Amino acid sequence: MLGELKALLGPRVLSGPEKRVYRYDAILVGPEPLAVVLPESREEVQALVRLARRFGLPLVPRGAGSGLSGGAVPEEGALVVAFTRMTRLELDPQGRTAWAEPGVTTARISEEARPFGLFYPPDPASWRTSTLGGNLGENAGGPLCFKYGVTGDYVLELEFVDAFGEVHRLGRQAYDLPGLLIGSEGTLGLITGVRVRLLPLPRYRATLMAAFPEVGALAAAVSQAIAEGAVPARLEFLDPTCVGAVEDYLGMGLPRGDALLLAETDGDDLEVVQEELSLVEETAASFGARVQKARDEKEAEALWRARRAVSPALGRIRPKRVNEDIAVPRSALPQVVREIQALGKAYGLIVAQFGHIGDGNLHPNILFDPGREPEEKVWELAHEIARVALRHGGVLSGEHGIGLMKKAFLAEAMDPDTLEALWAVKGALDPGGVFNPGKLLP
Ligand SMILES: Cc1cc2nc3c(=O)[nH]c(=O)nc-3n(C[C@H](O)[C@H](O)[C@H](O)COP(=O)(O)OP(=O)(O)OC[C@H]3O[C@@H](n4cnc5c(N)ncnc54)[C@H](O)[C@@H]3O)c2cc1C
Structure with missing residues (x-):
């Protein structure tokens, strides 16, 4: 199988020690993948999906690996599909749109649009490294999202390769299929391109x-x-x-x-x-x-x-941290931030809170030293913080996604019928379970 992969992508198949780098995202570490592949075109992505299907190999899509919920972390024996070589970007200033491949970094769109008096509003703080594919996978937000909206609000057209290796390029008329893929954390298809809306820069x-x-x-x-x-x-x-x-x-x-x-x-x-x-x-x-x-x-x-x-700055206080990401109704904010402060004290752990408060999106960060503070206690506290959000009518993730980190909490956040419906969607779009298995759905 590796032989076939190498025949397809040559040196853009990493199967030596360098593949270890792809075990991580910005919060979790997984096992070593079987190999890492770096496609450069949608046709190569199609061929990869067909090959993976034939060999029953799981595919884990990956952008920059800056995710904060473990979405791009591989499982044992998986093939990581890293999109960082698919970086074509075409601007249409007159139409105020841009066509981007998934490996384009978020900041690059605004940088290239600025000379035309335009910008691309979704601005995750990681925007210099994060990619459009990862932003779409997580439906990323950022400071500007209170007024301007999140990644999904800027998508006009989405191109993806399905579980059978077919390419689809879809707008959002009739059934909003792009909407289904946005925020699906790589579990429904591989995104190979996107047309986004640009806005005039405010004066x-x-x-x-x-x-x-x-x-x-x-x-x-x-x-x-x-x-x-x-x-x-x-x-x-x-x-x-x-x-x-x-x-x-x-x-x-x-x-x-x-x-x-x-x-x-x-x-x-x-x-x-x-x-x-x-x-x-x-x-x-x-x-x-x-x-x-x-x-x-x-x-x-x-x-x-x-x-x-x-x-x-927080990284200087303790060597490790778990970055929580909840969103709650704004009216509940005072109570929620106070409850989280009290929880930190009760657990004897430092909890630093910041976030896009206009959206009710908080990032309580649990800071810890694995040598002194047991990691189980940290995750227990993270779970308690998620429960605070749910008790106040909020959601488990404001923008970082569910991934591996919050998969276990999802069952508490959803009724069984809704969960069953989500599994039915997954089964319909990815019948063989090729895409990012083990993520998002418990
Ligand atoms: C310092 C820091 C600050 C951050 N600030 C913010 C913030 O303000 N707002 C915010 O929303 N997030 C933030 N994040 C989290 C993270 O940067 C975002 O989730 C970002 O969208 C991830 O992009 P990525 O390219 O690194 O994706 P990855 O981490 O590589 O992948 C993320 C998910 O997308 C899937 N995926 C990637 N490419 C594709 C593709 N082509 N097709 C299908 N699925 C794909 C992956 O499988 C995975 O599930 C921050 C992270 C860090 C480290």
Whole structure:
């Protein structure tokens, strides 16, 4: 079988020690795959699927491996299909669209669209490395998603190879089949191309930072500001642990001990942009926050640098972390952030919370040292955090997906009939169970 693979892709089949690198995503490690293949065209992907079908080999699609739920982590004996060589990107500035192969990195679309006054809004914090295929697999979001929506909201057409090796290029009229593949975590087909919508760049932006003495007050202010009609482009929060970590890392004069809200409004009418920011400012002040508006682009950029530094900064506190990802109704935010804080204390583990709070999307990060803190306890706490979200009418994943990490929790989040319906969809599209087996569905 390896011989046939090599005849097909030559040196783009990795079966030596280098395949070990593909055991990981950004949170979990799996066994070594049988081999890793690096296709360069949809025709090669078709041939791969047919070959895998013949030999009964599982296929694990992979982009950059920056996923945070184990979606691209292989199982024993699987063939990893890494899409990082499929990187063709064609812009149609007049039609305000772009056609991208799955290995195109997220940031590249906006970079290439900028000279035409356009941008591609979905902006996961990993956007310099994450790929369109992975973004589609997880239906990735990012800071801009509160106002602009997530990956799936920008898909006009999707091309994928099905379990029989056939290519389909589908729009979203009639049955929304692309919608079924978006967020399916590589379990229904292999995405080989996508046409996305681009938007004109807004002319104005305004940014503020609000420092709250307590996390719950911050969450309550966000919920109220949005209820009153504020639609900021970005609404991000950092709890005091994150603020302290970023301050230790960058030393930029952030208020230690406070929880921070960063808000940005944007649009083509300066007056409206400033009015919207004032609405956030007044609401934050009424909840006891000290507000500081960025005076220019440079100050605004410094604030967003603080947000981007959260991940590396937390990595300096403990060597390992589990990055949880829940989404809850905004009205439940104050209670949820407080309950998670209390859980961290009860377990004697550091839990740092940040996230796209405008969407009710929180990333409680459990920081730990495997030498001192048993990993089972960490996963138990992660499970408890997921239960907090479910108790408050939320969902298990805001944007990172279910993958391997949350598969066991899914049965608690869904009734058996819904789960059965999902298995029926999987059975209809992937009857032999070739695509990413063992992921997503319990
Ligand atoms: C520091 C950091 C910050 C992050 N910030 C965010 C954030 O703000 N928002 C957010 O949503 N996520 C975030 N993530 C998570 C991650 O970057 C996203 O889930 C991203 O979409 C994964 O892209 P990838 O190319 O790395 O995909 P991978 O991890 O390689 O794969 C992800 C899933 O997609 C499937 N897949 C990949 N390619 C294909 C294909 N061609 N066809 C079918 N299925 C495919 C895989 O099987 C897997 O299930 C962050 C991660 C890190 C490490």
